Amino acid sequence: MSLSRRTLLELAALGVPFAGTTPRLLSEAPARDAERSADLVIIGGGLGGCAAALAACRAGLRVVCTEATDWIGGQVTSQAVPPDEHPWIESFGCTRSYREFRDGVRAYYSRHYPLTTTARNTARLNPGNGSVSRLCHEPRVALAVLHELLAPFVSGGQLRLLLEHAPVAADLAGDRVRVVTVSHLHTGRETVLAAPYFIDATDLGDLLPLTKTEFVIGAESQKDTGEPRAPAVAQPLNQQAFTWCFAVDHLAGEDHTIEKPTDYDFWRDYVPQMHPPWPGRLLSWAMSDPITLATRRLSFDPDGAGGEGLNLFVYRRIADPANFLEGRYASGISLVNWPQNDYWLGPLLGVDTGVAATHRARGKDLSLSLLYWMQTEAPRPDGGAGWKGLRLRDDVVGTADGLAKAVYVRESRRIKAEVTVTELHVGTDARVAATGVPRADVTAASFPDSVGIGSYRIDLHPSTSGVNYVDISSLPFQIPLGALIPQRVENLIPACKNIGTTHLTNGCYRLHPVEWNIGEAAGLLVAQALAVREPPRRIRSDPKALAAFQDVLRRNGLELEWPKLRPL
Incomplete structure (x- = not known):
């Protein structure tokens, strides 16, 4: 399959791997900026990239950090995944600067949001009161806090953020990386980045093949x-599911049903072929319990306590109206990152560009099919079917299609x-x-x-x-x-x-x-x-x-x- 340069760069911005060492089309001669040099070049502006940039700048280094989307923050912003953390996180078990970030999220709500008196006086405020984490919050708040942490270094010229830039090539000298070339998603203009050190903070390890760094997949x-649970034979294409996350709220009495997705009929009837077996259709309120693999019953109710099992609306809720003055939120907002929109029908790594792109597109269709199913056919606790008032919150994730800017990748x-x-x-x-x-x-x-x-x-x-x-x-x-x-x-x-x-x-x-x-x-x-x-x-x-x-x-x-x- 022949892909245009623009398509290749759009795929790179979404993290699609390339079959070769570079997505550059050799027949084209893109415009180039002058070479930029720094003490450190970071490719990837996710959480790891932001933390690396902050630490290096505080240590006095000159840093260039690129990011394929227009939001830094990765998991917690562009991928729209509230923090998954261990149970001791409020007291110990993280770095001081990560605690700065967490405290900054709470302080941002305190400064800018109309909190209730109770919420304002809650030292360990959980804005969404989601059950998955002690700090469920909106992606834009995390984005604002990260920019606030990095702002002094950006303003002083010590840190250069190149948004919507993806790596396309690298030049080596023996066992050292000499330069990495990045290209702007929309203009195609290339910038050559030179530094004594490079950090790969991309979600799929994009620099590894470009720099011929040895790696494994699957x-x-x-x-x-020597692991007891490893397979007898290596399985490079055995990779964890990825997920296109999205946010929804619920406006009772209104109809926000989306257009029926292209492959909805397939996903509505799809029964995962798993070992051990999955308990029936993927689009249902039942799943395999992650630990026991027995059938686990779930529920969904945006307006109440839900029925049998975990209420998924509350699970990753990122805004709970109870924390805010009346009228601030018409509904709670929940982030959908569930088993029902995990995509596992094909990997992103170890396959060619076109195959990976197809899997990503089908992953998006799965997430939209899940939403359409919830709006039209999903069983309700009251015996009815569907919630037409479920509204896709494209404004929360900052995209036109309502899905997160970047796919949530679990394995690189x-x-x-x-x-x-x-x-x-x-x-x-x-x-x-x-x-x-x-x-x-x-x-x-x-x-x-x-x-x-x-x-x-x-x-x-x-x-x-x-x-x-x-x-x-x-x-x-x-x-x-x-x-x-x-x-x-x-x-x-x-x-x-x-x-x-x-x-x-x-x-x-x-x-x-x-x-x-x-x-x-x-x-x-x-x-x-x-x-x-x-x-x-x-x-x-x-x-x-x-x-x-x-x-x-x-x-x-x-x-x-x-x-x-x-x-x-």
Whole structure:
């Protein structure tokens, strides 16, 4: 399939992988800006990219950060996913700057929103009162807070944000990246970015193939990783579902039914072919329980408590009218990121551009079909069918079609790293079996090169190979510096889901506070490498250099070890 240059760049902005090392069409000669240079170039403005930029700027570096959409923030903004966090997040278990971000969200509501007296006096305000998180909030608020954190460096010229720019090529000198070329989505104008260090903070690890950095995709074999739950044979195309998120509210008595989606009939009747089996149609109020895989009953009711099981409207609600003065919200607003709009009929990585684009388009159709089903056919607690008053809130996510600006990607290309975190390091059952320590006392593996901490269950959504949920207990873990250092390339550092984890452990390293910690550590690592004139690999291998770097991390508010806690 022949795609125009503009189409290629639009796909790049949405994170579509390319079959080759560059989407550039060689027959075209795009206009170029003069080369820009900096101390650090960050490709990708998601949470990891923002944290890396903030840390590097605070350390005095000159930084260029690109972002394929027109919103920085990734998971929490352009992908419209409220934070998924561990249960201790309000007290410990994240970096100081991530806490600044969280506090900034609450302060923004306090400054700019007409809160009730009760809400204004609630120290740990949850604007949406969603049950998934202690801080469910609107994407635009997170966007505003991130810009506020970065604003002093942008204004002072220390940080240059290039929005709607995607990487299209890279030039190498041996094991070092010399420059990365990015192209503007709308104009096609290319900018060549030069720096001694580059950070890949894209959701799919877009720089890895461009820079010929060794990486893996999908599920590794048990022989490769030693993980009890890994498959016997590697499955590169076995990748977690992705999701096009969207926001809705409900205006009773009104009709906001959308046009019937193209493939609605297919999705309405679609029964997932999973192992273990899925309990019936995807578009229903039943799903596989992620942990037990038994049938789990759900409900949906935007106006009440709902029926049997979890009320999905409340689950990821990002605005609860009860927190605001009467009249501010006509309805609660809920973010739809559910099993019913997880797309697993094909992967985004390891297939050619056209196939990936088709999967993305079908993923969008699935999300719109879910909405249409809820508006027209979904069973109601009162015995009726459908909620015509469900309104797609395109204004909340900032798009014309009402779906998030970028797809929520759970699994990326992952570098072949100096250290790869496996189930044997963090899985509760695997650790008990390997160490003989009782379950009540077992801990995750201790990494002497820790650059941060995180905690979440090993949570894998159904995959493109037909594997149902894999959701298993894990232990509060550390982030080893070795997982941020490629085996060969010297000056490229990953800053999100592209670190040295496996298909399995990616399931607990992929969430909001961990991605932020990874990005912040990456930014400080580059600053330290430039300050001491030693490459990251040398900093890790030299005990004195490593200790000095870890002192820098602690002074900047990164926690490197956990107190004793129970497994999740």
